Amino acid sequence: MLEELVNESALAGLDETAYHVRLKEIEEAIEAAESSDTLARTLSSIALSHRDWHVRRIAVTTLSKRFVDSPAAREAVCSATHDDVDWVAFSAIKAVHETKIPEAVEHLIRISGWPSNFSRPGYARKPVGCGAAFTKQALWAFFGTKDPERLRVLEDEHFAAMRASVAAGHREPELSDAVPVPGGPCILGSGRRDVGPFQMDDGDNPLRAVDLPPFHIDRTAVTNRRYARFLEDVGGSKEFAHPDEPAGKDYTPAHWREPRFNDPDQPVVGVDWYDAYAFARWAGGRLPSEDEWEKAARGRDGRVYPWGDAWDPERANGVHRAYGVESPADLEELEALLVRTTLEWPPEPVLPADSLPAGASPYGALHMAGNVWELTRTNFFTRADMSPFFKGRRSSEFMNRPEAFHVLKGGTWTSPPVCMTTFYRGRDLLTDRHNEVGFRCVYEVKEQSG
Incomplete structure (x- = not known):
């Protein structure tokens, strides 16, 4: 009976009078229905997903009155505090x-902020609407006081278990194979404007001085051996996943079974x-910003390559080494070489992550020119941190969206020297x-106490 009354298509076809009669019938049917786990689950689903907001509102009200002890009902009511229709x-x-x-407290705090703040006399705020007013009253009622100092104590007590759980899940970074990058100013970007034989200029990364705080960075790119430990540890867990990560995401690398790319010492x-984001969180760190990566690669003096300003083919793994030829002279020569690539050739494209020490950056980081491109957390177009919001969509639906492209740095085994400069900006779709x-x-540098 209830399923027929709440049928979305049937509701949509009613005129205004019949529609409000139907809403009344829905309320009466729910009121007459015997309380059960099945009814609680049905109403919880309706509260979260029904297309008609009046029906969602009725479900929320009923859940809070009759099923407050049901975990599913409580979750639905909490989620409904963020419904996009005001009266739901x-x-x-x-x-x-x-x-x-x-x-529900953490949901309410997202709406109006901490009650210990907005309860303070003279707290700077602007007039608000019904939602914020309802929320403030609810928080004061929950904690049983409006006194800001007492509220601060009660807030700490309420969230103590959650904070302890977060702290217990935090991973301390393993810095034994990371190098420190001191804080302070550095020169980033390039002042070159000639397009050269590869028809590229550096106008998208202008010369500039940037002041960065200190940090540590992995001495080498993450290796297959290290990534295997991540896979073994996380299993099917999504503890470290980005909120936008595609459903059913498998962190196993695409080339995990290819002999040319799966040696334990290779990157x-x-x-x-999304894979890199989850690994970085698991490792107690994060992906570098473009600026952090660039400073770690070139130091403070704005050098063109990690080792200096002059190209040296012996210090990097690019197209010249992987394909066993001299560096192509122009784009036509490069493309003529790359189209010969097969599943077997070149036979050894990627070097071990710990090789070519002569090509180290000023801080000791290896292969920051060539071998493999390196992902960053920076959006290619906005230069802000990546903030994807594509969950549930196929990559073909967002492959032309600027928000979907992150910056790549350093060049790779198919790159000519011009792409292996410290300031060159590549880009790739995040999937x-x-x-x-x-x-x-x-990895963040912890502040020293005392």
Whole structure:
């Protein structure tokens, strides 16, 4: 009976009078229905996903009155505080005001902020609407006081277990094979404007001085051996996943079974931005920003390559080494060489991550010119941190969206010297998994006490 009454297509076809009669019938049917786990689950689903907001509102109100002990019902009511229709959200906020569901507190704080702040006399704020007003009253009711100092104590007590859980899950970074990069100013970008034989200029990365805080960066790109430990440790867990990570994401690299790319000492390749993000969190770090990567590669003096300003083919693995030829003279020569690539040739494109020490950066980081491109957390077009929002969509639906492209740095085994400069900016779609792309992590420097 209830399923027929709440049928979305049937509701949409009613005129205004019949529609409001139907809403009344829905309320009466729910009220007459016997309380059960099945009804609680049905109403929870309706509260979260029904197309008609009045039906969602009715479900939320009923859940808070009759099923407050049901975990599914409580979760649905909490989620409904963020419904995109005001009176569904308001109904949920008023419901948690009355029921004082503890887990709703963090949802309410997202709406209005910490009560210990907005309860302070003279707290700077602008006039707000119904939602914020309802939320403030609900928070004050939950904690049983408006005194800001007492609220601060009660907030700490309420979130103590959550904070302890977060702290317990935090991984301390392993810095034994990371190198420190001191804080301070550095020269980034390039002042060159000639396009050269490869028809490229450096106008998208202008010469500039940047002041960065200190950090540590992996001495080498993340290796297959190290990535294997990550896979073994996380299993099917999504503890370290980005919120936008595609459903059913498998962190296994695309080229995990290819002999040319799966030696334990080689950089891991065939990973996408989401894989690298999860690994970095697991490792207690994060992906570098473009500026952090560039400073780690070139030092403070704005050098063209990690070792200096003059190209030296012996210090990097690019197209010249991987293909066993002299560096192509122009784009036509490069492309003529690259189209000969097969699943077997070149036979040894990628070197071990710990090789070519003469090509180290001023801070001791290896292969920051060539071998594999390296992912960053920087958006290619905006230069802000990546903030993807594509979950549930195929890559073909966002492959032309600027928000979907991150910066690549350093060049790879198919690159000519011009792409292996410290300032060159490559880009890639965040879901692409190439045998030319790897990554390394950076780690925060903890403040010294005393």
